[in-house]
Amino acid sequence: MLDERKQKILQAIVDDYITSAEPVGSRSISRKPGMGLSPATIRNEMADLESLGYLEQPHTSAGRVPSPQGYRFYVDCLMRPQKISDREVALITNWYETKVKNIEQVFQETVKMVSRMTRNVSLMVAPAPAKSLFKYVQFLPLDERRAIVIVVTDSGFVDNKVIDIPEGTSFHDLQEIANGINNHLAGLSFDQIKTSLLKEAKQDIMANPVLFEAALSVLRQALVVEGGERVYLGGTTQLLNQPEFREVEKIKGLLSMLEEEQLLCDILHMQDGDGVVVTIGQENKYSGIQDCSMVQATYRVEGQVIGTMAVLGPTRMEYGKIITVLEFMHRHLGDILKKYKL
Amino acid sequence: MLDERKQKILQAIVDDYITSAEPVGSRSISRKPGMGLSPATIRNEMADLESLGYLEQPHTSAGRVPSPQGYRFYVDCLMRPQKISDREVALITNWYETKVKNIEQVFQETVKMVSRMTRNVSLMVAPAPAKSLFKYVQFLPLDERRAIVIVVTDSGFVDNKVIDIPEGTSFHDLQEIANGINNHLAGLSFDQIKTSLLKEAKQDIMANPVLFEAALSVLRQALVVEGGERVYLGGTTQLLNQPEFREVEKIKGLLSMLEEEQLLCDILHMQDGDGVVVTIGQENKYSGIQDCSMVQATYRVEGQVIGTMAVLGPTRMEYGKIITVLEFMHRHLGDILKKYKL
DNA sequence: TGTTAGCACTCTATTCAAGAGAGTGCTAAC
DNA sequence: GTTAGCACTCTCTTGAATAGAGTGCTAACA
Numbered sequence: 001m002l003d004e005r006k007q008k009i010l011q012a013i014v015d016d017y018i019t020s021a022e023p024v025g026s027r028s029i030s031r032k033p034g035m036g037l038s039p040a041t042i043r044n045e046m047a048d049l050e051s052l053g054y055l056e057q058p059h060t061s062a063g064r065v066p067s068p069q070g071y072r073f074y075v076d077c078l079m080r081p082q083k084i085s086d087r088e089v090a091l092i093t094n095w096y097e098t099k100v101k102n103i104e105q106v107f108q109e110t111v112k113m114v115s116r117m118t119r120n121v122s123l124m125v126a127p128a129p130a131k132s133l134f135k136y137v138q139f140l141p142l143d144e145r146r147a148i149v150i151v152v153t154d155s156g157f158v159d160n161k162v163i164d165i166p167e168g169t170s171f172h173d174l175q176e177i178a179n180g181i182n183n184h185l186a187g188l189s190f191d192q193i194k195t196s197l198l199k200e201a202k203q204d205i206m207a208n209p210v211l212f213e214a215a216l217s218v219l220r221q222a223l224v225v226e227g228g229e230r231v232y233l234g235g236t237t238q239l240l241n242q243p244e245f246r247e248v249e250k251i252k253g254l255l256s257m258l259e260e261e262q263l264l265c266d267i268l269h270m271q272d273g274d275g276v277v278v279t280i281g282q283e284n285k286y287s288g289i290q291d292c293s294m295v296q297a298t299y300r301v302e303g304q305v306i307g308t309m310a311v312l313g314p315t316r317m318e319y320g321k322i323i324t325v326l327e328f329m330h331r332h333l334g335d336i337l338k339k340y341k342l
Numbered sequence: 343m344l345d346e347r348k349q350k351i352l353q354a355i356v357d358d359y360i361t362s363a364e365p366v367g368s369r370s371i372s373r374k375p376g377m378g379l380s381p382a383t384i385r386n387e388m389a390d391l392e393s394l395g396y397l398e399q400p401h402t403s404a405g406r407v408p409s410p411q412g413y414r415f416y417v418d419c420l421m422r423p424q425k426i427s428d429r430e431v432a433l434i435t436n437w438y439e440t441k442v443k444n445i446e447q448v449f450q451e452t453v454k455m456v457s458r459m460t461r462n463v464s465l466m467v468a469p470a471p472a473k474s475l476f477k478y479v480q481f482l483p484l485d486e487r488r489a490i491v492i493v494v495t496d497s498g499f500v501d502n503k504v505i506d507i508p509e510g511t512s513f514h515d516l517q518e519i520a521n522g523i524n525n526h527l528a529g530l531s532f533d534q535i536k537t538s539l540l541k542e543a544k545q546d547i548m549a550n551p552v553l554f555e556a557a558l559s560v561l562r563q564a565l566v567v568e569g570g571e572r573v574y575l576g577g578t579t580q581l582l583n584q585p586e587f588r589e590v591e592k593i594k595g596l597l598s599m600l601e602e603e604q605l606l607c608d609i610l611h612m613q614d615g616d617g618v619v620v621t622i623g624q625e626n627k628y629s630g631i632q633d634c635s636m637v638q639a640t641y642r643v644e645g646q647v648i649g650t651m652a653v654l655g656p657t658r659m660e661y662g663k664i665i666t667v668l669e670f671m672h673r674h675l676g677d678i679l680k681k682y683k684l
Numbered sequence: 685t686g687t688t689a690g691c692a693c694t695c696t697a698t699t700c701a702a703g704a705g706a707g708t709g710c711t712a713a714c
Numbered sequence: 715g716t717t718a719g720c721a722c723t724c725t726c727t728t729g730a731a732t733a734g735a736g737t738g739c740t741a742a743c744a
Contacts, residue, residue, distance in 0.1 A: 101503035161443035403724040
């Protein structure tokens, strides 16, 4: 275990490096107020910290840089989580109130907000609409040949699509079809609906068998809800501000990774459990982000873990700030989602 | 006017530069099949073309680079617009059929597709929903205290929001309110609705005056359709692939510009008329993109120009390809939009 | 015994000159 | 009118020299 002075120095080094992105020399630590030690003493301690594995030296005559182990210790023991100010809380609340009108927008705006607050890329997996339960469909007239179909899931997702009205079907017929569908399929998952659709439909749904063909056609158009979980991504341009991504090549690599929804899903699913988790550099299982760190948090609705959100950035990230923000979202996002019914 | 040989050489130079991004020397032009001229001859012609203003030399011993005037001439006279292959047409058609279900998605997917086909940033202004005419609202039950309100405009935009049901209002009441609203406000623009709302409401809308307060509250929540035109943006990461944006600083500048919706709107509105227009470098009125070129096209529904789409990239862009793609979209986007009712 | 000043040492980043390479313009021959 | 040849120009790369930052070690000090 590190003695108190070593901890203090390590903390100063990490703090300094996080803001400056430059290897930290003994002089600059010595100069910090409250340190009260000469550069030479600091140097001795730094040499110790290096041989203990907490620091690294890019080359002999450079300052020190935190090692992954150094960051780990910093995150676990040294870092002081920043408080979220009342002003920030007010800002967040206001943001949701003015910009968010439905569930979809909760996700869209949350990633935007988080990326802005943390100055890093932020991502979020939303539960798959297809996994939730079908609640009802409703047809709205558009013109003679087409209608809008609104599909609502029990979790509050709303999907709208324009469909062709089958030949010879009146709008009144459509409403009857909707009733049939709603009566018989409400409460089923979309997966169930897909498989059992044809059989069920034939036997039960339609009081009026003349409408059967029309109903089938409509069902097929209406009930295909976009399959998988959706990943929301925000603040990718923040990457450009990080000195570690000064070379376009590195950004390209990360960005093209961030475009692969499935991959992101997988990465975010690697963490289970509940709460805020930090993975630093090589701790990340996916090799494409092993020079990055990720702070992840689950969010819950009524105790149930529903999904994950995360902030991705260079290992030299503002852990304190980011953890605080995600901790906050972890606790409060559920309430916000519930407002729009999830 | 340039004689035929000069034109041929200029064309070869621009073509070469567009693909290589390197100043073009006399040798490489001379080597091109069908050229049949020695480097020395080419050099003479190049010198002429330079003094005529069609070419520039980064420095004495470099090859030539097209000047803005050179690009202009290339675009106006030399460039052969590429045909869109049947395969591409099929791809586009299929893209819309599988990925697009409503108007919103037409815009989202169009910018994606165009940016992919042109390998450049693509943008598009959609007509402001608020400018279109209110068609109807419909309430859908969510739970006891909340409902989903669906607002449909005559142009086919569908907006859904979760609203609080006013205290003491039954779902049946809501439907009555919807009827009142629909009967009296259908066909009005949202601007009109906003201003005339209170007066009108009081006098006419509500058959049942008891519901008046509730109706007002609901109206306020429901009928605020996001104000301005929306800008859709696609393929910003394409910037990273362009050699002219190898330095992060340049990308940052452009990207931060691309984040300002209003600015983009203004830029796209500077072009009027109908059809495909190319603005090269300094021809752009906004100084932030004066080292870029932009190809813009309007799109129409039933003859009416409805909005603009554009491709933005370095002046060294594949004009032939891009113009062809936008020409195609210019002609066909209207049909696609009409399918979802605009 | 812990701390510190001093100094030699190491490594990077910058600067500068030299040389290679690419391309031109001009001249003279075809 | 076209082209081969050649001197010339400018950039980019390479390598050496130098300044700068920071270290590690030693010896002195409290």
